[in-house]
Amino acid sequence: MKSFAHIVARNSAIGMAAQLAIKLISFSFSVLIVRNLGVQAFGQYAAVAAFCSMFLFIGDLGLSPYMIREVARLRDTPDGTLRIESLYGTVATLRLLLTTLGVLTMMLMAWITGRPAVMLIALGLNMLGMILYGLQGTSDAILAGHERFDMSAATKILYQLLFVVIGSTALLSGAGYYGLIGATFVAVTALTYSCWRAVSHLGIRFGSVAIHAWPDLLRASLPFGVISFTLGLSYKFDSVLLNIFHGDVATGYYNAAYNLVFSTVIVSNIINTALYPSLTRQAVTAPESLALIYARALRYLLALALPISVGVTALAPQIVTFLFGSDYAPTVPALRIVIWVVPLMFLSEFLGYVVVVAGREGRVARAIMVSTGMNIALNSVLVPRFGVIAAATMTVITEAVLVSQYLWLLRRELGHISWGKSLGRPVAAAVLMGLLVAGVAWLPVLISVALGVLAYAGLCVALGVIGPDEWNFVRRLRQPLAQGSTG
Helix, strand or coil: HHHHHHHHHHHHHHHHHHHHHHHHHHHHHHHHHHHHHHHHHHHHHHHHHHHHHHHHHHHCCCCHHHHHHHHHCCCCCCHHHHHHHHHHHHHHHHHHHHHHHHHHHHHHHHCCCCCHHHHHHHHHHHHHHHHHHHHHHHHHHHHHHHHCCHHHHHHHHHHHHHHHHHHHHHHHCCHHHHHHHHHHHHHHHHHHHHHHHHHCCCCCCCCCCCCHHHCCCCCHHHHHHHHHHHHHHHHHHHHHHHHHHHHHHHHHHHHHHHHHHCCCCCCHHHHHHHHHHHHHHHHHHHHHHHHHHHHHHHHHHHHHHHHHHHHHHHHHHHHHHHHHCHHCHCCCCCCCHHHCCCHHHHHHHHHHCCCCCCCHHHHHHHHHHHHHHHHHHHHHHHHHHHHHHHHHHHHHHHHHHHHHHHHHHHCCCCCCCHHHHHHHHHHHHHHHHHHHHHHCCCCCCHHHHHHHHHHHHHHHHCCCCCCCCHHHHHHHHHHCCCCCCCC
């Protein structure tokens, strides 16, 4: 248990530091994009990104998470390196073909739906970058399977720095979002190369391409592919619909709120990304410890997510004006709704991994298909009529349906959890903190946020959200790893 905690803590700490740096740079740059482009041009840019994201998943079809799991299982076996190298070369070639298919499908659908010429040109410029993502994703899966999140994070920092520097130059020179697309291509090229070099440092090379293995790989990764594709569809379908039925301005308002909300999910993603390969190994070596890990992880994730939703709800007008300017005031109602997807996403990501670790990824795929099917059906009816508010509301409802399905699937594994302790106390602390920041909303927004953070920390201690178990856990993490433990 101690070794597991150290591995996850190391991976989370490295990932947290790197990803927070990436996210701070990315978030600051995204604010510059929103302010510089204006509502309409930003809406066009967001629509292009949504279209690309929906079809980028065709180039993966679940091969990345499948590879991570297989590499984590194979790396300690006698012939693990040879089998990983064969998997590396075979999957990389397959993904190259799949990504090309996805790009062609994207352009065809954009033409069929009558997207304007300016958007078709932008999508065309994105094609080469999307193909490179297929190669980069294969290398990154090798790094994740070896739990080398430090290497993966370093490549992503390089990508983000290049994108920000080149993108800022493009914006300031008046190149608009075409310049941003060019910056993305240059940064993706560097990211792809650096990921390949990082894998080479692990002693992993491209193995022989086993074309005959492609059907078996696709069958094995299909549940993961359904998960990836349907998740991407549910997250981006509303933006595509908004752009088709309500235009660029509405798309800009919604995505200003949407991007702000999803910037906060990085904390959950860091923790869960570190947990996934470690939990996979733990399920083999010490399955009896998983129940305690699940309970603790859920409690921490909720304690982190709830104050974000409450605080943003209380300070939404001030936050929007501070970040984007008064022109984005119509974003506030959507932000106050969609921010409540944060605690649900913290839970759904972790619970999905728990189901996958148990080898029931097919159940995850079915759960996501149900929630995504509902999302598409209701968005198709409601977004054309009610616009941004319908899109924001459906985002929250979709995630709630997904979490409900996971909780039902895991009712035995999670039956021992005290939800009163895991949920009740963080809710009480978050509500009290929300009342405080609402009362001081007249202060500069950064001061209000700082007061909220301090108040929530104090309330967590006072109400027992953070107690002796947490302090003992932190003290154990500070102890050195036992001899022979690996990570």
